[in-house]
Amino acid sequence: MANLMEQQKAARLNSSLRHEPDGRGHFGGRYxxxxxxxxLVPLILELETAYAQAKADPAFQRELDYYLKDYVxxxxxxxxxxxxxxxxxxxxIYLKREELNHTGSHKLNNVMGQILLARRMGRTxxxxxxxxxxxxxxxxTVCALFGLKCVVYMGATDVERxxxxxxxxxxxxxxxxxxxxxxxxxxxxxxxxxxxWVANVADTYMxxxxxxxxxxxxxxxxxxxxxxxxxxxAQMQEAExxxxxxxxxxxxxxxxxxxxxxxxxxxQSVRLIGVEAAGHGLDSGKTAASIERGRPGVLHGNRTYLLxxxxxxxxxxxxxxxxxxxxxxGPEHAWLNDIGRAEYVGATDEExxxxxxxxxxxEGIIPALESAHAVAHxxxxxxxxxxxxxxxxxxxxxxxxxxFTVAEHLGVQL
Amino acid sequence: xxxIAKRFSDLAAEGRGALIPYLEAYDPDRETSLxxxxxxxxxxxxxxxxxxxxxxxxxxxPVIQAAALRGLKAGATLAGVLGxxxxxxxxxxxxxxxxxxYVNPVESYGYERFCKDAxxxxxxxxxxxxxxPEEADVIEAPAKAAGLDIIRxxxxxxxxxRLGYVLSHASGFVYYVSIxxxxxxxxASAGDLRAAIPRVRAATSxxxxxxFGVRTPEQAAQAASIADGAVVASVLIETLAxxxxxxxxxxxxxxxxxxxxxxxxxxxxxxxxxxxA
Numbered sequence: 001m002a003n004l005m006e007q008q009k010a011a012r013l014n015s016s017l018r019h020e021p022d023g024r025g026h027f028g029g030r031y032x033x034x035x036x037x038x039x040l041v042p043l044i045l046e047l048e049t050a051y052a053q054a055k056a057d058p059a060f061q062r063e064l065d066y067y068l069k070d071y072v073x074x075x076x077x078x079x080x081x082x083x084x085x086x087x088x089x090x091x092x093i094y095l096k097r098e099e100l101n102h103t104g105s106h107k108l109n110n111v112m113g114q115i116l117l118a119r120r121m122g123r124t125x126x127x128x129x130x131x132x133x134x135x136x137x138x139x140x141t142v143c144a145l146f147g148l149k150c151v152v153y154m155g156a157t158d159v160e161r162x163x164x165x166x167x168x169x170x171x172x173x174x175x176x177x178x179x180x181x182x183x184x185x186x187x188x189x190x191x192x193x194x195x196x197w198v199a200n201v202a203d204t205y206m207x208x209x210x211x212x213x214x215x216x217x218x219x220x221x222x223x224x225x226x227x228x229x230x231x232x233x234a235q236m237q238e239a240e241x242x243x244x245x246x247x248x249x250x251x252x253x254x255x256x257x258x259x260x261x262x263x264x265x266x267x268q269s270v271r272l273i274g275v276e277a278a279g280h281g282l283d284s285g286k287t288a289a290s291i292e293r294g295r296p297g298v299l300h301g302n303r304t305y306l307l308x309x310x311x312x313x314x315x316x317x318x319x320x321x322x323x324x325x326x327x328x329x330g331p332e333h334a335w336l337n338d339i340g341r342a343e344y345v346g347a348t349d350e351e352x353x354x355x356x357x358x359x360x361x362x363e364g365i366i367p368a369l370e371s372a373h374a375v376a377h378x379x380x381x382x383x384x385x386x387x388x389x390x391x392x393x394x395x396x397x398x399x400x401x402x403x404f405t406v407a408e409h410l411g412v413q414l
Numbered sequence: 415x416x417x418i419a420k421r422f423s424d425l426a427a428e429g430r431g432a433l434i435p436y437l438e439a440y441d442p443d444r445e446t447s448l449x450x451x452x453x454x455x456x457x458x459x460x461x462x463x464x465x466x467x468x469x470x471x472x473x474x475x476p477v478i479q480a481a482a483l484r485g486l487k488a489g490a491t492l493a494g495v496l497g498x499x500x501x502x503x504x505x506x507x508x509x510x511x512x513x514x515x516y517v518n519p520v521e522s523y524g525y526e527r528f529c530k531d532a533x534x535x536x537x538x539x540x541x542x543x544x545x546x547p548e549e550a551d552v553i554e555a556p557a558k559a560a561g562l563d564i565i566r567x568x569x570x571x572x573x574x575x576r577l578g579y580v581l582s583h584a585s586g587f588v589y590y591v592s593i594x595x596x597x598x599x600x601x602a603s604a605g606d607l608r609a610a611i612p613r614v615r616a617a618t619s620x621x622x623x624x625x626f627g628v629r630t631p632e633q634a635a636q637a638a639s640i641a642d643g644a645v646v647a648s649v650l651i652e653t654l655a656x657x658x659x660x661x662x663x664x665x666x667x668x669x670x671x672x673x674x675x676x677x678x679x680x681x682x683x684x685x686x687x688x689x690x691a
Contacts, residue, residue: 024548035517035544037473039569039594042576181479182469191472198473199595201571298518298544299470311491312522313469 017265017341021332025215026303028338031331034214036301039198044301048216050121055223060120064113071145072108074227076100078235078392083362091246091385093378094239095365095395096232096260105368105397106228106256107138107209113224114207115142123205125149129193131158131186131252132323132370133165134397135209140174150174153192156184158322164401183316186252186326190300210253211330214301218330225259232392233263240390246271246381249394250373251344252288252324254333256396261342271343274333275377277319278346288317290329291337291344304331320349320405321369323397347376353409355379356399368397369405417510417538418563418586421461422621422642426688431638432460433683434623435676436514436647438481439464439498440490441654446664447485450654450672451502455509457673458680463541463645466495466515473543475598477648480655484662492519492528496535503536512565512586514541517549525553529560539563539586547583554583563587568614570594570606577617587621590614590641592628598648601627607640631682639686646679 025048026032034044054060068074077100081093098106118126126148130136136152143150152169156178159166169176182188190213197206211218211225229247236244247264249257251274264270279287287293287307294305299314307315307327317327336342347355352369355376360366367375371394378393385391399406407414415423425432437450454462467485471478499511513532520528520542532540540562545553550564557564563586571594572580581588590610592602602610607624614622624637625645637644653675657668 034546034548036546037543037569037591038546038567038580039473039571039591041546041548042569042571042573187470191470194472195475195596199599201594298516298521300472301544303521306518308518308522310522311493312519313486314518315469 018262021215021219027332028335031296031304031334032215032218032302034301035298035303036214037198039201043201044214044216051117051216051220054117054120060116063116067112067116068109068227072102072112073100075231078232078239080239081363084359087362088379088382090382090387091389091391092387093382094236094244094390094392095363096228096392098228098256098394098396099365099367099371099398103134103138103141104400105134105138106225106259107135108141109227109259110209110221110224110255111135111138111142111207115146118205118207119146121205123203125151125200125204126207127151127153127193127196127204128207128209129186129189130154130209131189131325132321132368133158133162133169133401134323134368136174136176137165137168137172139207139209140169140172143174144172151196152176153179153189153196155186155189156180158185158189161405162322162401163404185317185322187314187317194300210255211258211332212253212300212302212304212328218302218332221255222258222262222332225255226262228256228259228394229261229263232260236390236392243267243270244390244392245269246273246385246389246391247394248273248275248374248378248381248391250275250324250370250396251329251333252277252326252370253328254330256394258330258332260392260394261336265341272341273377274342274344275373276344276346277321277324277373278348279318281348282346286318287346288319288324288326289346290327291333292346294327296334299328302331304328304334320352320409321373323368323370324373345377347373351376353406356402356406365395366399367395368399369402371396372399416561416563416586417508418461421510422587425460426642430684430687431641432623432643433458433634433638433680434461434463434643434645435459435650435679436463436465436645438467438478438485438651439495440467440485440488441481441651442484442658442662442664443488444494444498446668448498448501449669451498452505453669453673454676455506457676459509459676461510461512461643463512463514463647464495464499466492466513466519468516468519471516473596475596475648477598477651477655481651492523496531496537499537500535510538511536512539512541513537515543517542517545521552526556529553529556529562533560533562537562539565541565541567541589543567547580550583565589567591570610577614581618584618584620587623587643588614588618589645590622590624591626592624592637593626595626597626599627601629601633604636604640607637611641631678634679635682635686638683639688644683650675
């Protein structure tokens with residue numbers, strides 16, 4: 001494990017922070033890796049080779065671009081949030097409208113890339129894990145599009161609090177398997193999806209929805225999501241003639257954040273802020289803030305920051321948002337935190353609920369509860385910044401799926 | 415010679431393979447699992463695998479998942495598991511004990527400290543399911559220094575090109591995962607094993623044990639005769655779970671029922687001897 005000072009020095013000297021993990025799939029010599037059972041190792045190595053070939057193949061990129069444009073609906077707009085900006089009285093706020101993608105979130109960017117890869121590899125059965133159901137819906141959608149069998153593992157608690165998405169997945173022809181182990185949330189769904197993959201290696205592709213898991217998933221999912229940041233860069237150039245000053249995104253596993261951060265990693269003037277779900281509060285013991293309240297460990301194929309006990313048992317995360325309710329975070333975020341290139345902060349359930357209403361009332365955009373965490377931090381930060389500064393919030397998903405949860409918290413019966 | 419090497423070489427001289435039963439530490443409580451551990455050699459265990467309970471056993475089926483949860487609920491910690499082995503060693507100096515688990519509790523405990531403490535407690539080898547050779551540098555040097563064997567898993571998906579690499583990181587014995595799947599679900603056929611085991615043998619001089627999906631005395635006998643040993647886990651835990659009361663506590667039937675099943679497995683393994691492979 002490389003020493004932190006050396007890494008910071010290397011990061012300064014290195015021409016770019018935008019790079020591939022090392023041969024072992026490690027970021028910064030420490031995070032990431034391939035911590036899976038032997039049965040799966042040959043499969044992830046095969047996947048790594050297949051992805052490297054696809055990435056180098058212009059025909060693959062052309063095919064992906066076609067689906068991103070005509071099926072996903074890219075590029076997504078960069079919206080100047082005038083009323084939000086006026087109300088907060090500081091930085092000029094733009095919203096990156098990932099909620100306008102087909103299926104209602106950024107998740108389809110990655111799923112589209114991986115499904116094309118799975119097809120290249122000749123796989124006919126897709127398994128996925130899902131928390132809020134956004135990744136599950138995106139996966140079920142492309143499986144319908146290409147006529148592939150789809151099995152989605154979802155924690156039983158999440159099945160309960162995300163009913164609309166469960167029904168949506170079933171309409172799309174997916175089998176949704178509720179997982180009752182543990183607290184019945186994303187962590188448990190991930191365990192069960194990995195068990196399915198181990199047992200069905202011959203025909204099955206595991207379609208991970210975030211920048212975590214064994215290599216090559218973290219870097220591959222990041223690559224597919226980087227379209228978000230690449231578009232923001234061009235759109236901001238067109239709108240303002242310069243780079244943004246601050247980029248804010250919510251973090252569970254961290255795919256929407258990595259997607260918008262990564263193209264800006266070498267632009268040192270751009271502050272990158274990841275907002276974790278603080279749940280009832282960072283020090284309440286009921287939180288999902290893995291970076292702020294966890295320590296490095298190994299789970300689900302990678303070494304990263306984890307919420308865990310002194311004895312190395314993984315703890316249950318807590319967040320009002322099912323998509324952020326995960327005790328870990330992508331390994332590249334762990335590295336960006338350690339070298340100080342990105343900042344990680346928390347927003348509580350209450351703050352996210354307030355931000356959910358704020359964004360809805362002022363901009364006519366109902367954000368997903370996940371994205372509302374990013375809005376919540378922007379509400380704190382924007383008023384402290386000069387009016388000529390530019391802030392981008394990644395509005396990663398739409399909130400229609402969350403209206404039942406929000407209604408319950410507001411004491412409204414639907 | 416290590417306890418593991420000695421045991422396999424003694425059994426080879428006897429002309430038979432090893433029975434390797436598994437128990438989950440602290441399942442359903444420390445006292446019961448320690449009593450079971452102590453009684454296993456007399457019931458016919460040649461080597462013993464002790465599971466370290468972990469919150470997220472992603473390579474295990476429902477039976478071992480439930481056992482791990484019962485163990486954690488009963489207060490299992492890695493230090494506690496080592497303490498159990500230490501207590502076992504007071505009465506048994508010869509039966510090899512292998513710990514099996516996931517890497518995070520060990521990483522959390524500290525690799526060097528773990529290797530030293532495990533050997534001091536009388537542990538002979540360790541299987542860390544989610545620590546493939548690619549990531550094993552963290553434990554290999556301290557394990558070697560302490561004299562702890564790192565048991566490697568080989569799976570049906572392990573390619574011929576990869577097999578040599580994996581085995582170059584193995585010590586003690588090789589654990590052949592007989593099915594592509596999780597514990598306690600499917601069973602490999604004798605034909606599958608007869609095809610697979612020689613491939614592994616050709617690449618190593620270490621003994622080879624077969625696990626995952628070995629359930630009946632017949633299957634154990636078959637696996638132990640084709641390879642050098644059979645690991646039996648989920649079916650024993652199912653039996654143990656079946657004896658617990660409604661609150662999940664051990665009953666008077668718990669120990670005798672599990673030990674009787676180990677006895678039946680041992681009788682079959684001993685009767686089968688070894689096939690010329």
